[in-house]
Amino acid sequence: MESSMQADIDTGEQSTQFLTFIMADEEYGVEILDVQEIRGWEPCTEIPNMPQYVKGVINLRGTIVPIVDLRQKFGFNNIEYSTTTVVIVVKVLVEDKSKIMGLVVDAVSDVHTIAHGDINLPPQWGQDYGPSVIRGLISINNKMVVLLSSSLLLDLEQFQNIEQIKGHNTQSSIVAND
Template sequence: MDNNTQTEIDEQSTQFLTFIMAEEEYGVEILDVQEIRGWESCTEIPNMPAYVKGVINLRGTIVPIVDLRQKFGLENIEYSAITVVIVVKVFVDGKSKVMGLVVDAVSDVHSIAHCDINLPPQLGTDNDPSVIRGLVSIKDKMVVLLSSSLLLDLEQFKNIESLSVHNTQSPMVANG
């Protein structure tokens, strides 16, 4: 294979970080991944859906933490030493958004050719955008590729952002 052929293949593929939930493999585009962290407790926010575990302060940024098992209606499990939070950064409406995704374990990084990605089946209503970007077979196993930007529940995100604006204001200095 010459260099031009390899360049064409590289331009027609995307790398995905894959992870495990309920013994199934899922993936998000590697360019959306900011970092991978071990599970740590977070600050709970009242009146959030159960799948929003709370928020963490990540170097000055308030990051909502979403348990994908709960968001997808999978069986809850206790967090363990291999439970991780994948911090993703996506652009929505021209703004950068950061969110942590709690998953069972990180699996691998795969370079996937665009032509190998199958469109997800149309199971829901037309008004309900799926978070599934596509499906791909890797080593005889089906991997569900997710769209990081569609995982964001924008209404919940706005509620969390409004809290962080109030909490990041400078503390008052006492006169004395």
């Protein structure tokens, strides 16, 4: 095993670890360094005027975290949440700001170390579909895994409303305490 590690060092082959998860009987992955924690599903506080895929927010140790159902965001059929349903909390740097979001998925699958050279670019669909959240595609055990970009999953315009609500609640609680 040591010789294979040495070969990676000698060839300069870089790799990244991805946490994979199941959604609609397909496997997806996000970079493990973006994953802050994995939590079981629990009800969250709904926020008015949000897209249906934004389930609400949770208070995670003093941080307001929007919770997004990836099934709904990607247009898949809804299912009842079960004991395997989890929330993957991701933290990414977007425009020099740290952003945290919870992703509701059907189940966690595995952690894979993937060489950068093995990642295939996603197909180009044209400009009609907007920016893709797909970072790349990889075949693992004869099964296609879709690698997602955590930073592109954040639709900043949608989550600005949540931040404004958070800021408003902070201001009103300060006024109430004076």
